Amino acid sequence: MTLLRVDDDAFTNDFPNRTFALKHELANHPLLTLPRIVDLIRELPRDRLEYNSGRAAISQDPNATPLIDLAPVEIVRQIETCGAWMVLKQIETVPAYRALVEETLMSVARARGFATLHEAGFDEIEGFIFVSSPHSTTPFHADSDENFFFQIHGEKRFYVFDNRDRWIASDEALEAVVAKHRNLPYDPRYDVRQTPYRLFPGDGIFVPYQWPHYVRTAASHSISLSVTWKSAQVRRLNDLHIVNSMLRGLGFPQAVPGQNAAFDSVKLALFRTASTAVEPLRKSEAMRKLLRGLVLGKNANYYYRDGAKKDAEKKAA
Ligand SMILES: [Fe+2]
Numbered sequence: 348m349t350l351l352r353v354d355d356d357a358f359t360n361d362f363p364n365r366t367f368a369l370k371h372e373l374a375n376h377p378l379l380t381l382p383r384i385v386d387l388i389r390e391l392p393r394d395r396l397e398y399n400s401g402r403a404a405i406s407q408d409p410n411a412t413p414l415i416d417l418a419p420v421e422i423v424r425q426i427e428t429c430g431a432w433m434v435l436k437q438i439e440t441v442p443a444y445r446a447l448v449e450e451t452l453m454s455v456a457r458a459r460g461f462a463t464l465h466e467a468g469f470d471e472i473e474g475f476i477f478v479s480s481p482h483s484t485t486p487f488h489a490d491s492d493e494n495f496f497f498q499i500h501g502e503k504r505f506y507v508f509d510n511r512d513r514w515i516a517s518d519e520a521l522e523a524v525v526a527k528h529r530n531l532p533y534d535p536r537y538d539v540r541q542t543p544y545r546l547f548p549g550d551g552i553f554v555p556y557q558w559p560h561y562v563r564t565a566a567s568h569s570i571s572l573s574v575t576w577k578s579a580q581v582r583r584l585n586d587l588h589i590v591n592s593m594l595r596g597l598g599f600p601q602a603v604p605g606q607n608a609a610f611d612s613v614k615l616a617l618f619r620t621a622s623t624a625v626e627p628l629r630k631s632e633a634m635r636k637l638l639r640g641l642v643l644g645k646n647a648n649y650y651y652r653d654g655a656k657k658d659a660e661k662k663a664a
Pocket residue numbers: 488489490560
């Protein structure tokens with residue numbers, strides 16, 4: 348079955364360097380309904396769930412994101428009225444969702460003449476489901492992967508910006524979205540540079556690596572699926588951003604990736620040796636939390652902040 352239809356010209360001319368629109372057949376898929384998503388929440392570990400109020404600003408300081416005091420299952424059940432935004436991460440860890448995510452990308456691979464996902468460049472594949480209330484905002488941010496985004500239910504306005512435009516996001520900011528937090532500051536003067544999409548069920552887009560974007564839902568709740576992957580080039584850039592951020596944090600300013608290829612290779616080799624050594628520990632949620640804190644700093648586990656909700660409510664009151 349072909350789950351995704353993309354104009355040949357878009358792949359020839361734009362992929363993977365520019366954003367473009369696409370059509371898909373996923374809108375009525377049984378794995379993407381609210382009741383099934385409630386079940387999925389119960390199948391995922393806590394650190395695969397992130398949620399907050401949908402009243403976030405476009406330019407949102409991640410440490411001041413407005414929170415919501417509801418259990419994840421209740422957020423999905425009450426999504427039409429509770430004013431929330433939620434993402435379920437790495438849904439491909441659940442076998443049925445892995446099959447869906449892989450079949451989606453295989454549609455692209457086959458259409459482009461490849462026999463396997465790897466041949467087509469689709470490595471480190473992950474899936475994300477977004478569930479959001481009417482009139483909620485996903486703040487301006489950039490993701491460190493390549494992404495097909497599919498609208499499943501409701502309407503979304505999706506505003507994408509070219510990341511080669513350093514007026515919009517500096518080199519340092521693009522390092523921070525890998526090493527610290529994905530959010531970026533937004534200036535309304537950027538409006539003139541946006542590529543706006545109005546997405547209804549059956550619509551989708553391609554979002555290239557680190558192209559900044561913000562998203563708003565319209566008058567009904569929204570369900571979206573995002574299928575991401577990381578090419579070898581993207582993995583290299585991400586690892587270098589993390590090493591550079593760690594070294595910068597120790598007081599050693601770093602050139603951006605690509606400016607000193609030989610030194611990049613040395614840093615990459617050292618980092619990957621260390622990462623391979625700790626990889627078996629990442630099977631445990633507690634160890635993942637500890638490692639994130641060690642590598643990325645004290646705010647790395649920001650989505651474990653249930654205790655902070657009460658503080659936020661007190662401040663808001
Ligand atoms: Fe995103």
